[in-house]
Amino acid sequence: MTDDNRHHDTIRRNPLLEAAREEMVKFERRENQFRKKDREERAAELHLPLNEIKVH
Known part of the structure; x- marks a missing residue:
């Protein structure tokens, strides 16, 4: 292959x-x-306080 084609x-x-x-x-x-x-909807269904949970 020539340089032009490349x-x-x-x-x-x-x-x-x-x-x-x-x-x-x-x-x-x-x-x-x-x-x-989806995560927020599942947390709401399970009544989980998503913003308050802090995983270190």
């Missing part, structure tokens, strides 16, 4: 990698929000 492949691949990274960040945010909401 450069062209890299240029073409970078936007795809950036798009994949952005999608992963969005997914992780949604997942974290879901887990936090």
Whole structure:
């Protein structure tokens, strides 16, 4: 493979990698929000004071 082909492949691949990274960040945010909401809902069902519990 020539340097020109490698450069062209890299240029073409970078936007795809950036798009994949952005999608992963969005997914992780949604997942974290879901887990936090789920944790709060379960704590409410069990009547646990989530903010007062401190684990060291």
